[in-house]
Amino acid sequence: MGSTTLLRRQHILPLCLLLPPLVVLAGLLTGGGEWSWLLNSDAGQTVLWQVRFPRVVMAFLIGAALSAGGVLIQGVVRNPLADPGLIGVSGGAAVGAAVYLVFASSLSLSMWGQPLAAFIGGAVALLVVMRLGLRGASIHAMSFLILAGISVNVLASALIGLMSYMATDSALRQITFWSLGSLSGANWRWNSALFAALVAAIIFWRTRLRTLDALLLGEVEARSMGISVVRMQWLAVLWVALLVGIAVCASGVIGFVGLISPHIARLLTGATHTRVLPLAIIFGGCLVVLADMAARTLVAPAELPIGIVTTLLGAPVFISLLLREKRRMP
Numbered sequence: 619m620g621s622t623t624l625l626r627r628q629h630i631l632p633l634c635l636l637l638p639p640l641v642v643l644a645g646l647l648t649g650g651g652e653w654s655w656l657l658n659s660d661a662g663q664t665v666l667w668q669v670r671f672p673r674v675v676m677a678f679l680i681g682a683a684l685s686a687g688g689v690l691i692q693g694v695v696r697n698p699l700a701d702p703g704l705i706g707v708s709g710g711a712a713v714g715a716a717v718y719l720v721f722a723s724s725l726s727l728s729m730w731g732q733p734l735a736a737f738i739g740g741a742v743a744l745l746v747v748m749r750l751g752l753r754g755a756s757i758h759a760m761s762f763l764i765l766a767g768i769s770v771n772v773l774a775s776a777l778i779g780l781m782s783y784m785a786t787d788s789a790l791r792q793i794t795f796w797s798l799g800s801l802s803g804a805n806w807r808w809n810s811a812l813f814a815a816l817v818a819a820i821i822f823w824r825t826r827l828r829t830l831d832a833l834l835l836g837e838v839e840a841r842s843m844g845i846s847v848v849r850m851q852w853l854a855v856l857w858v859a860l861l862v863g864i865a866v867c868a869s870g871v872i873g874f875v876g877l878i879s880p881h882i883a884r885l886l887t888g889a890t891h892t893r894v895l896p897l898a899i900i901f902g903g904c905l906v907v908l909a910d911m912a913a914r915t916l917v918a919p920a921e922l923p924i925g926i927v928t929t930l931l932g933a934p935v936f937i938s939l940l941l942r943e944k945r946r947m948p
Contacts, residue, residue, distance in 0.1 A: 630886050630887055630893075630897065631887075631893070631896060631897065634897060634900050634901070635900070637900060637901075637904050638678065638900060638903060638904060641678075641903075641904040641907045641908060642674050642675075642678065642907065644907075644908075644911065645670070645673075645674035645677065645907045645908075645910065645911055646666060646670050646671060646674055648911045648914065648915060649670065649914055649915070649918075650918070650919070672804045672805055672806055672809060673801050673802075673804040673910070674907055674910070675804075675809050676801055676804040676805075676808060676809050676812065676868060676869065677801055677804075677903070677906045677907045677909075677910045677924075678903035678904070678906065678907050679809060679812040679813055679816060679903065680801075680812065680865045680868060680869050680872060680875075680906055681872075681875050681879070681902035681903040681904070681905050681906030681907065682816055682899040682900075682902050682903040683812055683815065683816050683819075683861040683862070683864065683865045683902075684702060684703075684861070684862065684865055684872065684875040684876045684902055684906075685875060685876055685879040685880060685898040685899050685901065685902025685903070686816065686819055686820070686861055686895065686898070686899055686902075687702045687707070687857070687858040687861040687862050687876050688700070688701055688702060688875070688876025688877060688879065688880045688898065688902075689876075689880045689883075689891065689894055689895050689898050690819075690823070690830075690854045690857055690858050691705070691707070691744070691854060691858050691876070692880055693830035693833060693834075693854070693891055694830065694833065694850055694851050694854035695748070695763060695851075696833060696834060697763055698880075698881065698884075698939060698943070699763075699764060699877070699936070699939055699940065699943065700763060700877075701873070701874060701876045701877035701932075701936075702740075702858060702862045702876045703871060703872070703873035703874060703875075703876065703877075704764070704767050704771075704873070704874070704877065704936070705744070705747045705763060705764070705766070705767030705770070706743040706744070706746070706747050706766075706767045706769075706770030706771045706774060707740045707743050707744045707747075707858060707859065707862045708740070708862055708866055708871045708872075708873065709743060709770060709771045709774030709775065709778075709871065710739040710740045710741075710742055710743020710744070710770065710774055711736040711737070711739045711740035711743070711859070711862050711863045711865075711866040711867075712736070712739070712774065712778060712796045712797065712866050712870070712871050713739045713743075713774045713777045713778055713781070714735040714736045714737070714738050714739020714740065714742075714863070715732050715735055715736040715739065715796060715863075715866060715867050716777075716778050716781040716782075716785075716793050716796065717735060717739070717777075717781060718731055718732050718734075718735035718736075719732065719781075719785070719789050719792055719793065720781050720784055720785050720789055732867045733811065733863055733864050733867050736862075736863035736864070736866050736867045737859050737860055737863035737864075738859075738863075739863070740858070740859035740860075740862045740863045740866070741855055741856065741859035741863075743770050743774065744855050744858060744859055745855060746766070746770055747763065747766045747767050747770050748766075748851065748855070750762070750765075750766035750769065778793060778796075778797060781793060782794070795870050796866065796870035796871060797870065797871060797925075798870060798871075798923030798925050798926065799869055799870040799871050799872040799873075799923050799924045799925025799926075799928070800869060800870055800921075800923055800924060800925075801869050801910055801924060802921070803868070803869075804868075808864075808867075808868040811864050811868070812864055812865065812868060815860055815861055815864050816861070816899075819857050819860070819861060820895075820899075822857070823857070823895070826850075826853075827891040827892045827895060828891075828892070829845050829850055830850070830891045831889075831890060831891055831892075832845055833845070833847065833850065834889060869924070870923075870925060871925055872906065872909075872924055872925050872928050873925060873928055873929050873932060874928050874929060874931065874932020874933065874935065874936065875902050875905055875906060875928055875932070876902070877932055877935065877936060877939075878901075878902075878905060878931065878932050878935050879897075879898040879899075879901040879902035879905055880894060880898040881935065881939065882897075882898075882901050883895075883897035883898040883901060905928075905931075906924070906928070909924050909927040909928050909931065910924050910927075912927050913926075913927050
């Protein structure tokens with residue numbers, strides 16, 4: 619039985635590597651226009667490669683970035699219910715981007731400062747959540763972390779509402795776009811930034827994933843192995859804020875991706891982070907591509923905000939995880 623499970627796990631990653639090309643191809647061919655028109659006409663080729671292809675690539679990269687952030691934050695706080703959107707990181711990043719946008723429109727600031735502002739907002743939100751949710755209580759007390767995340771999300775919503783009230787018409791449209799999530803602004807500059815951040819995160823954490831495995835045993839055990847728990851928490855805060863901040867700037871708030879994909883990866887391959895991280899990245903990227911396909915087709919010719927689609931998918935998963943954790947409580 620054990621050898622069969624091991625053999626199955628060895629083949630999961632190679633099999634999952636077939637998913638992204640198939641999902642990307644489906645994303646390219648989904649939408650208005652016949653396939654023959656897309657493939658055989660100049661206008662169809664323009665739509666295919668200059669409109670849909672950057673959008674599908676952005677969808678995959680955003681899903682991958684949010685999933686990587688979900689794996690890191692769940693590993694460092696040892697909480698399977700932690701999600702960048704659920705615990706306020708996405709909301710904080712959106713606040714940072716919205717504040718920058720409001721002042722950039724009046725001070726003629728470069729819009730490339732948005733990722734930095736979103737990074738700062740996400741980092742501050744995550745630090746507040748970790749301080750409220752972990753300090754003075756057992757790290758296993760998930761209710762503290764969730765309540766802290768809800769508090770930060772409520773504050774972020776209020777601040778975004780304030781920025782919306784102060785914003786110009788063009789800034790207001792972009793703030794609304796962030797709040798609901800959309801990939802309509804896909805371009806290769808954002809794709810390059812997302813790709814660079816994701817690759818840097820993978821390279822940086824590739825040799826540090828074993829420390830996240832050690833944290834699963836508990837803080838005392840991790841310290842006995844020579845691991846600085848505080849340092850690992852700070853590193854996770856910085857990288858999660860970076861990944862989520864760029865994703866929020868590019869597409870707005872897309873919730874629950876960082877919760878669903880790590881959960882699926884753990885079901886397939888166990889809790890070892892060297893296997894969970896690549897699988898979660900693959901599943902997260904494919905999930906957002908599929909969600910974008912649904913957003914473009916369910917109410918065609920109109921388009922649903924992709925954040926609504928991912929929330930409709932993720933909320934039942936979160937409820938099921940919450941019920942499972944409740945059953946485990948003594």
